[in-house]
Amino acid sequence: MSQSAQVAADERVKSEPFLTKLMKRPELGAMAGVVLVVIFFAITADESMFTLAGVMNFMTPAAQLGILAIGAALLMIGGEFDLSIGSMVAFSGLFFGVCVVTWQLPLIAAIPMTFVFAAMVGAINGNIVIRSGLPSFIVTLAFLFILRGLSLVGLKMATGGSTQLRGVRDATDNDWLAPFFSGEAFGSLFAWLAEKGAIDTFKSGAPKVPGIPVEILWFIVMALAATYVLLRTPAGNWIFASGGDKTAASNSGVPVNRVKVSLFMLTACCAALVAIITVMDAGSTDARRGFQKEFEAIIAAVIGGCLLTGGYGSAIGAFFGSIIFGMVVIGLTYTDFDQDWFQVFLGAMLLIAVLFNNAIRKRVTGER
Amino acid sequence: MTEDTKFHHGDATDVAPIVEMKDIEKHFGNIIALAGVSFDVKPGECHCLLGDNGAGKSTFIKTMSGVHKPTKGEIFFEGKPLHFDTPRDAMEAGIATVFQDLAMIPLMSVTRNFFMGREPTKGKGLLKRFDVEQANDVCMEEMRKMGINLRGPDQAVGTLSGGERQTVAIARAVYFGAKILILDEPTSALGVRQTSNVLATIDRVRSQGVGVVFISHNVRHALAVGDRFTVLNRGKTLGTAKRGEITPEELQDLMAGGQEMAELEGSLGGTV
Numbered sequence: 074m075s076q077s078a079q080v081a082a083d084e085r086v087k088s089e090p091f092l093t094k095l096m097k098r099p100e101l102g103a104m105a106g107v108v109l110v111v112i113f114f115a116i117t118a119d120e121s122m123f124t125l126a127g128v129m130n131f132m133t134p135a136a137q138l139g140i141l142a143i144g145a146a147l148l149m150i151g152g153e154f155d156l157s158i159g160s161m162v163a164f165s166g167l168f169f170g171v172c173v174v175t176w177q178l179p180l181i182a183a184i185p186m187t188f189v190f191a192a193m194v195g196a197i198n199g200n201i202v203i204r205s206g207l208p209s210f211i212v213t214l215a216f217l218f219i220l221r222g223l224s225l226v227g228l229k230m231a232t233g234g235s236t237q238l239r240g241v242r243d244a245t246d247n248d249w250l251a252p253f254f255s256g257e258a259f260g261s262l263f264a265w266l267a268e269k270g271a272i273d274t275f276k277s278g279a280p281k282v283p284g285i286p287v288e289i290l291w292f293i294v295m296a297l298a299a300t301y302v303l304l305r306t307p308a309g310n311w312i313f314a315s316g317g318d319k320t321a322a323s324n325s326g327v328p329v330n331r332v333k334v335s336l337f338m339l340t341a342c343c344a345a346l347v348a349i350i351t352v353m354d355a356g357s358t359d360a361r362r363g364f365q366k367e368f369e370a371i372i373a374a375v376i377g378g379c380l381l382t383g384g385y386g387s388a389i390g391a392f393f394g395s396i397i398f399g400m401v402v403i404g405l406t407y408t409d410f411d412q413d414w415f416q417v418f419l420g421a422m423l424l425i426a427v428l429f430n431n432a433i434r435k436r437v438t439g440e441r
Numbered sequence: 442m443t444e445d446t447k448f449h450h451g452d453a454t455d456v457a458p459i460v461e462m463k464d465i466e467k468h469f470g471n472i473i474a475l476a477g478v479s480f481d482v483k484p485g486e487c488h489c490l491l492g493d494n495g496a497g498k499s500t501f502i503k504t505m506s507g508v509h510k511p512t513k514g515e516i517f518f519e520g521k522p523l524h525f526d527t528p529r530d531a532m533e534a535g536i537a538t539v540f541q542d543l544a545m546i547p548l549m550s551v552t553r554n555f556f557m558g559r560e561p562t563k564g565k566g567l568l569k570r571f572d573v574e575q576a577n578d579v580c581m582e583e584m585r586k587m588g589i590n591l592r593g594p595d596q597a598v599g600t601l602s603g604g605e606r607q608t609v610a611i612a613r614a615v616y617f618g619a620k621i622l623i624l625d626e627p628t629s630a631l632g633v634r635q636t637s638n639v640l641a642t643i644d645r646v647r648s649q650g651v652g653v654v655f656i657s658h659n660v661r662h663a664l665a666v667g668d669r670f671t672v673l674n675r676g677k678t679l680g681t682a683k684r685g686e687i688t689p690e691e692l693q694d695l696m697a698g699g700q701e702m703a704e705l706e707g708s709l710g711g712t713v
Contacts, residue, residue, distance in 0.1 A: 384546060
């Protein structure tokens with residue numbers, strides 16, 4: 074806070090304790106959630122969960138979901154939903170597979186083409202929402218089915234009847250761009266650490282964790298970039314404004330429609346990124362890829378403090394929301410609990426998060 | 442009632458108007474919303490536009506601020522004929538509208554609201570970013586000038602009172618170089634104290650040379666700050682009166698369309 078602000082302090086305003094200030098951050102709930110979940114698993118789970126290998130184990134699904142969740146969070150802050158992200162993963166996976174396997178394109182062409190293709194589908198979504206004025210919930214629900222169906226039909230056309238397209242690994246294995254989108258990064262660093270005895274190794278001397286899976290790095294980079302955009306750029310202010318009240322925003326000169334369509338394109342590109350990473354990882358693509366990921370991504374964003382009504386939330390929150398998610402999915406396998414508790418947990422978490430967010434919003438806006 | 446207010450009043454009779462609108466007509470399909478309205482605003486005056494509900498006040502100011510295009514009629518801005526295609530054009534020319542819904546977002550901080558759509562930036566290229574520190578300082582300073590001490594620049598607008606929000610909106614418009622400030626019923630939802638705060642803000646803005654268009658259906662509020670009064674009834678102007686030339690009763694009658702109101706007022710004992 075600036076000097077001048079303190080000079081003019083209002084005697085009617087009590088100074089705010091640090092804790093109250095913290096309470097007003099949208100990501101607080103998700104951070105508290107991470108702490109609770111860690112405590113829970115520290116007590117109940119096998120201790121191998123919090124070794125380096127265990128952490129990588131739960132961070133990988135967290136990262137795959139998190140990339141989607143960050144896109145979904147930005148879109149939610151901008152006041153819209155996208156229920157088609159899960160299907161978009163399958164659809165752009167199909168497109169990527171066809172580029173690489175059927176058309177034999179190198180990654181340097183296939184990857185940008187996949188992003189452009191996804192962005193176009195996102196733009197169609199966005200334009201329909203903006204022009205029709207219908208709730209994005211309904212429009213993208215339609216696209217959830219359209220894209221899933223197109224993925225199935227397309228896969229059958231591309232493979233001659235199968236719903237799985239194989240051969241991606243063979244086609245991409247020797248491509249120089251492949252290490253950015255598949256496998257593990259910092260392999261030599263981890264080998265060096267293993268040599269020094271800093272991390273666990275197998276009997277052969279190879280490290281148990283060969284490196285950081287690339288999706289985790291993408292996840293972290295995206296969370297930082299999204300937070301920077303939201304908090305420190307005009308575009309971030311436009312996103313908050315568009316979601317907060319689109320009439321007020323456009324009256325003030327914010328290009329609301331452009332912001333929203335761009336956000337739809339961004340979420341679609343997030344789905345494409347997840348598709349590229351997982352397809353290259355698996356070596357094949359199939360029609361069930363990304364199934365129900367749209368709900369998980371929205372749940373992670375809500376746990377991260379996004380309001381369903383838009384205009385409030387954070388990318389860091391979605392980051393922690395996804396980590397909670399990954400920890401619970403994988404963590405339950407380290408415990409004696411039946412793994413299907415996961416769904417119960419997810420629902421409960423969502424409910425608590427929504428109640429919590431609602432209370433926070435009332436505090437922030439001073440509603441009584 | 443008309444002479445004893447504490448406000449300084451602009452005496453802008455011989456100054457050229459900033460905006461002059463002549464015989465504006467606006468038709469929506471077969472509905473004639475405006476049937477020949479003439480209006481002008483001079484720098485440093487508060488020109489009140491009065492009218493009952495449905496008189497065409499909102500349509501008229503939307504025409505002035507570029508939301509609607511007039512079906513007929515001419516708009517002169519600083520002497521030159523002008524057409525606004527979008528509200529943004531009008532804003533850039535210096536016509537700022539403080540809408541009834543305030544164009545404020547309760548969940549966002551005062552600073553973020555203040556600079557919404559016109560964020561100051563620093564850095565170049567990819568490093569071009571929202572200059573949050575400068576924005577916070579400017580916002581606190583401008584709000585203090587208007588007599589509002591914020592808890593901090595990150596205080597959410599939702600925690601401000603109606604009058605304070607109104608003041609933020611006015612301060613924002615003035616900061617961004619408004620020559621004409623259109624206030625659409627700024628006092629209609631406010632309590633007594635907040636109303637006087639807003640009226641004081643109008644006075645402060647006017648003394649900086651900004652032309653204020655004050656839309657209201659409350660004669661008392663209008664008379665408290667207005668320099669000139671134009672009454673709109675059924676899409677037509679019923680004439681413009683200067684301060685001191687007209688009594689509140691006459692204004693009230695003009696707004697209501699004359700006769701019936703006088704009778705009604707009689708039966709209510711002059712309380713309306």
